[in-house]
Amino acid sequence: MGVTIKDIAKEANVSYSTVSKALNNSPLVKEVTKQKILRVAKEMGYEPNLAAKQLVRKKTEVIGLIWPTIERIVLATLVTNISKAFEATKYSMILSVDSAETSLDTFKKFQVDGMIVFAESHQMVPEDTIPLVAYGVSGKRKVAYPIIDANHEQAMEQAVQYLADLGHHHIAYVGHLDTEDALQREKAEGYQKAIKKRNLKQQSIDTSGLDWYDGYLAVEEIIQLPHQPTAIIGGSYDISGGIVRSLHEKGVSIPNDMSVVSYDNIPQMETMEIPMTCIGVPVDLLAEEIVSTIIHHIESEGSDEFIKKLTPSLTERKSAGPAPQS
Amino acid sequence: MGVTIKDIAKEANVSYSTVSKALNNSPLVKEVTKQKILRVAKEMGYEPNLAAKQLVRKKTEVIGLIWPTIERIVLATLVTNISKAFEATKYSMILSVDSAETSLDTFKKFQVDGMIVFAESHQMVPEDTIPLVAYGVSGKRKVAYPIIDANHEQAMEQAVQYLADLGHHHIAYVGHLDTEDALQREKAEGYQKAIKKRNLKQQSIDTSGLDWYDGYLAVEEIIQLPHQPTAIIGGSYDISGGIVRSLHEKGVSIPNDMSVVSYDNIPQMETMEIPMTCIGVPVDLLAEEIVSTIIHHIESEGSDEFIKKLTPSLTERKSAGPAPQS
DNA sequence: TTGTATGCGTTATCAT
DNA sequence: ATGATAACGCATACAA
Secondary structure (H helix, E strand, O other): OOOHHHHHHHHHHOOOOHHHHOOOOOOOOOOHHHHHHHHHHHHOOOOOOOOHHHHOOOOOEEEEEEOOOOOOHHHHHHHHHHHHHOOOOEEEEEEOOOHHHHHHHHHHHHHEEEEEEEEOHHHHOOOOOEEEEEEOOOOOOOOOEEEEEEEEHHHHHHHHHHHHHHHOOOEEEEEOOOOOOHHHHHHHHHHHHHHHHHHHHHHHOOOOOOOHHHHHHHHHHHHOOOOOOOEEEOOOOOHHHHHHHHHOOOOOOOOOEEEEEEEEEHHHHHHOHHHHHOEEEEHHHHHHHHHHHHHHHHHHHHOOOOEEOOOEEEEEOOOOOOOOOO | OOHHHHHHHHOOOOOOHHHHHHHHHOOOOOOHHHHHHHHHHHHHHHOOOOOHHHHHHHOOOEEEOOOOOOOHHHHHHHHHHHHHHHHOOEEEEEEEOOHHHHHHHHHHHHOOOEEEEOOHHHHHOOOOOOOOOEEEEOOOOOOOEEEEEEOOHHHHHHHHHHHHOOOOOOEEEEEEOOOOHHHHHHHHHHHHHHHHOOOOEEEEEEEOOOOOHHHHHHHHHHHHHOOOEEEEEEOOOHHHHHHHOOOOOHOOOOOOEEEEEEOOOOOHHHOOOOOOEEEEEEHHHHHHHHHHHHHHHHHHHOOOOEEEEEEEEEEOOOOOOOOOOO
């Protein structure tokens, strides 16, 4: 292993500093020689030595991401999308699956240029170290770095709007209500606000969890209601999956008898039991925003600090339709 | 940032090569000076520069792991445990969540010393590159690297043995039977073999999936059986969770009316609805084996190639007990 | 036991 | 437009 720029220089009959310039696409080298060097480099299977580059550049062009401990497919999808988004940049991403503390150690050791952390763990990270952006609900605390989040309130507003436009007057929300989790609370409150604004009947079902089965069980409650809703907003991907399954088992037709709109906007919504109409910031956009924010944060040097709430969008599929005539 | 060994040398009144030796715990430096240097280094907050070290050592002491695309909590737990196991070594681990191909590119770029891949993707990896160990069922193909796997047949033998010793004569297996997935097939076949060996009644329920709900549904089938089993072996963590839930909903007492033993041996078995008696290679042992194997594979230079089937063990908890008198 | 000198592969500065 | 050379931080062979 190990063809270096010196090897290329010998082969191409130039000095190795010229090779370096050519490889870095410097304007200081004549086009013909540049092409020749590039060709030779490719022929010889040259792979740049990261360590050497880092040593002189003082930059690694690597971003560290702390893998969220919460096992949710939506988060996993986000991480995958972030990884993909980095491919279009000069940066690479590495992951750590440890606690925030050990992850930080690892990233320091690798001397990453920046970090991405999720809401659950960003409290843990001392502010003075590596450039950082956080994703998720910020809580109250003042922080010294950019925070990216979805505008949950706006999302719920849009979902309710969409269903109301379809003629639904009784729209239920199924989600985790009574919790410390700020994200869940923001969603529930967004729903309430949108409902009140329109003078509709509020009907929140507390799942006391975020699992598939929590949605499945919630339908039992809904079925027993004296006054049935015609539409349900599911608080998350998993919850909505359980809702749909239970509804089907009970012979309730979607969307004819019941419309369902799910929170979270990930591609997997398409391949659910029924293609799911959903609301949320599309995960690829979210990923791109996070990536461009951390890169800007690193390269601007200035200490950006702001909270950016991304605008959600509603993706229409098959799970929601006009309210049934009653 | 950036206190270097030269800074330490100045502070400690020694040459920087002595510092280097001391930091590397060389026997060529007197104990007192070594201690002094170590103290000064700590005081100054010295952090070794990985890039520089790599440049001269030609080794990164970094292992790359390709994050499995299959979203299962058991795999996620394994990855976490592998990460933890590396902490006791001089190696660090980085993760890639991309396809095998792009992950490989990333790892080449980082010049990792070795890689860990999972059964699903190791077909993809060219054999000539970086030292590699694979985890999971090997399939038929001959490979040129070590493969670590659990002995699934032996696991099922143990589970059946355990239940038979408790007086169970009718033991059902709930798992994904009709599948291309070699792992699932090995488990199902292991069960069959153990049953036949004892002339017991074989009763396999095909879940056609590995999800929680697949286990939940399987109980319906079992309930309708003319001749009820007194024990169930759940094919995976998720499946067993569904089984337990459904059993409880139907008022079946565990383990009084029905014993349940789950495949997979992860700590989460303890905190299920009922503490779960389970069978499988404990995930921490599995992780340690994988880690020590890749390290040995790297450091021995020789091209190890073998398949190592780890011995599973049964962890007794509350979900299985003596067969009811009938 | 300690210090000196060289090189790892690259970028960047300065000559040419 | 190209080439020589000094860093970058560290390990190590060799000298003292």
